[in-house]
Amino acid sequence: MRYEIPAPMLAKAVSTVPDPDKTPGGLLYEPKWDGFRGLIAWDGEEVEIGSRGAKPLTRYFPELVEALPRILPGPCLLDGEIVVATGRSGAQRLDWEALSQRIHPAESRVQKLAVETPAMFIAFDLLALGDEDLRTRPFGKRRARLEDLLEDVEPPVHLTRATDDPSLAARWLAEFEGAGLDGVVAKPLADAYAPGKRALFKIKHARTADVVALGYRVHKSGSGVGSLLVGLYDTDGTLHQVGGVSAWSNARRQELVDELAPLVERDEEGEVVRGEGERSRFAGTKDVSFVRLRPERVLEVRYDQLEGRRFRHTVQFERWRPDREPRSCTYSQLDAVADYDLADVLA
CATH class of the missing domain: 2.40.50.140 (Nucleic acid-binding proteins)
Known part of the structure; x- marks a missing residue:
């Protein structure tokens, strides 16, 4: 099988954490990761990494290409964020500058940085599993399948945390900025995946x-x-x-x-x-x-x-x-x- 990587689902800015009672089916809140949007396709033979702007990212993250076939339970199409963390243990934070350095034309430089500043992939949606296309399923169902798939996953892949509690989401908005994150995303639980559409809500500091x-x-x-x-x-x-x-x-x-x-x-x-x-x-x-x-x-x-x-x-x-x-x-x-x-x- 070979997965076709779609345009990612996008978010529109709102000023405050939205009320879940005003969205049919409710909302799920996630931290907003400050990295490169990445759609990862693992078809059982090859790994392909697509980006928000349709620019292939595969060659820039060889450490992910090597690790994903080894740690993913099976062929799948994942949506998430590629990030780089720096800092000593106990005081790490996301580092946008280190991440941006990874986009380099020289293969030797890419390989060097893959060792010095290895990337992580933060998964937050599951679009396909094996031969099953999940994009028409409600996000709540996709999230449940994603949790099952990545229950025992190892770094450098991580499952993003999530909550249906807006007060906890507001706390994340205040606290997680200190780790380099840039806000919170609210996702309608009843919605299908909508490539290229701004159907999610992002809340950032103003x-x-x-x-x-x-x-x-x-x-x-x-x-x-x-x-x-x-x-x-x-x-x-x-x-x-x-x-x-x-x-x-x-x-x-x-x-x-x-x-x-x-x-x-x-x-x-x-x-x-x-x-x-x-x-x-x-x-x-x-x-x-x-x-x-x-x-x-x-x-x-x-x-x-x-x-x-x-x-x-x-x-x-x-x-x-x-x-x-x-x-x-x-x-x-x-x-x-x-x-x-x-x-x-x-x-």
Whole structure:
């Protein structure tokens, strides 16, 4: 048999943990793992790992390809998350940067990192078992079958924990962030699997911070502001780039060019000064340079979490803050999250 890997079922953002009584059939809550979405097909002969964006991930995780045939009870199609954990025993957490390093073109580098930062697979849905297609079954039934299948499974595969108690889910939302997780997912128990549909609910942290505008990238169309780069000051007065704001309308992108023009840095010849942005392995040959701005304008943004000293995801614009001094925009305003051992989440 050979499994066809479908597009994954997706989630839409909601502001609070939803009430199960308002969803026919109720809800099951799970931690939201911060990794690469992975659909794993083990047909008894080969392992294939698909991704959310239809990009094959198989070659990047040889340790999973080796382990899965050995520890899975039989052919199956699993939906879950690929994650990497770092830190000493008793203080481990998910590490997005270490995970992103795994996407590398060099085979020797992939093999080296597979040993140094081995990945885990967190399973949260069962789409097929043997010749049986389970995608039309209610999620509650699929979850029960998944629990039976992985009852005695060994690392690096883990079954995600789950609860039908919304108060416990709210506690997970608060506590598990300290282990690198980024929220909670609520799943309707009565629903069939819906590839590509946002039929689940994700609840993430919503916070605000005042940041300094330090530059902008031109939109890919060649006109207007594509993303506004923002920064925070360290205790020694160094301004660090911490993320970007995007999702402007076409009209607003053009307006921003005029609004920010007085802040654009220029050299002695009057030419615009450009900075070189940080390049990730996902950027490829993409131009990451940006127009530098004098750090004089403050804006308030919404963010969900930090990864090291940067915002983990693109932040959302809230409002300009003409009442704030740029130097007052420091890391000290950000919420401190209590550490939580990843092993206790996996238990």
